Amino acid sequence: MANKRDLKKDINYVLGDIIEAVYIWELSNPEKDNKKAQKIIDESIEVFDDLIVKVNQRGIENQKQHFKAINQELETKGRGLIDKINAL
Numbered sequence: 001m002a003n004k005r006d007l008k009k010d011i012n013y014v015l016g017d018i019i020e021a022v023y024i025w026e027l028s029n030p031e032k033d034n035k036k037a038q039k040i041i042d043e044s045i046e047v048f049d050d051l052i053v054k055v056n057q058r059g060i061e062n063q064k065q066h067f068k069a070i071n072q073e074l075e076t077k078g079r080g081l082i083d084k085i086n087a088l
Helices: 004-028 035-055 063-087
Strands: none
Touching: 004 035, 004 063, 035 063
């Protein structure tokens, strides 16, 4: 992990792409119920907020390890959200 700015960009791009994928699904499936899709968007926003708070924490002794853990959490939660989109 290079730095805090790059980690924030990664979080923004990954979760932004997930939300965009949900919108594309909604547009391509107008006859289906969108409640599950909206829940995925809400969950993506919650994950974004949670990860940004963790990135902005101060007083961390080992920042490299802290950022690596955040990056791993982003990957895990991102894959979970993508799996939910695929299940729609």
